[in-house]
Structures are given as structure tokens and as C-alpha cells.
Amino acid sequence: MRKSIALAGVTAAVAAGLAVAAPAQAAPANAGGSCVQAGLGTLDSLGLLQAAAQRKVDYSTLADPVNGPIFAELPAGSYLSLGQVVKLHTSSPELFAWCR
Numbered sequence: 001m002r003k004s005i006a007l008a009g010v011t012a013a014v015a016a017g018l019a020v021a022a023p024a025q026a027a028p029a030n031a032g033g034s035c036v037q038a039g040l041g042t043l044d045s046l047g048l049l050q051a052a053a054q055r056k057v058d059y060s061t062l063a064d065p066v067n068g069p070i071f072a073e074l075p076a077g078s079y080l081s082l083g084q085v086v087k088l089h090t091s092s093p094e095l096f097a098w099c100r
Contacts, residue, residue, distance in 0.1 A: 032090035035099035069097035
């Protein structure tokens with residue numbers, strides 16, 4: 001449950017920053033769920049899940065429009081809520097290497 005809450009915050013934050021970087025494309029519903037799970041797993045494997053839940057991850061350090069793992073340009077200080085990050089995983093999965 002903590003992981004889900006944490007990822008929700010991260011997704012929403014990334015979504016706000018990345019919405020400008022790339023147009024949203026429709027994705028199948030279960031693809032969005034798989035992408036969210038992959039994103040949470042990635043944060044967990046990097047030891048960043050708790051920090052992400054606390055809005056302490058600067059996603060600009062993970063963003064590179066060519067090499068990823070987040071395929072977008074984000075300004076320094078892109079501390080997104082987990083909810084933003086989760087929304088981005090469902091609305092724009094193409095932005096994340098683990099969802100491609």
C-alpha cells in the first residue's frame with residue numbers, strides 16, 4: 001500500500017513536468033497498470049521509493065530526451081508527487097524506459 005501511495009505521488013509530479021515534453025498517447029488500460037507497476041518496481045530497486053513518496057526525488061536527474069530512462073526534458077528541481085508520476089505512467093508510458 002505504501003508503494004502504491006508513493007508511486008501515485010511520483011507519477012503525478014512527473015506528469016506535470018512531462019506533459020509539456022511529449023504529447024500524450026492513448027494506451028491500453030492494462031498497459032498503463034503494467035507501466036505503473038514497472039515504475040514502482042524501478043523506484044524500489046533504485047532505493048528511491050520512500051524518497052519519491054516524500055517528494056524528495058528530482059526527476060530531472062533521470063530525464064534525458066535521447067537516452068532516458070525518462071525520455072523528456074525536465075528543469076532542475078522537478079520534484080513531482082507520486083500521484084503525478086503514476087498519472088504520467090498511464091497517460092504517457094512512452095516517456096519511461098521500463099514501459100517501452
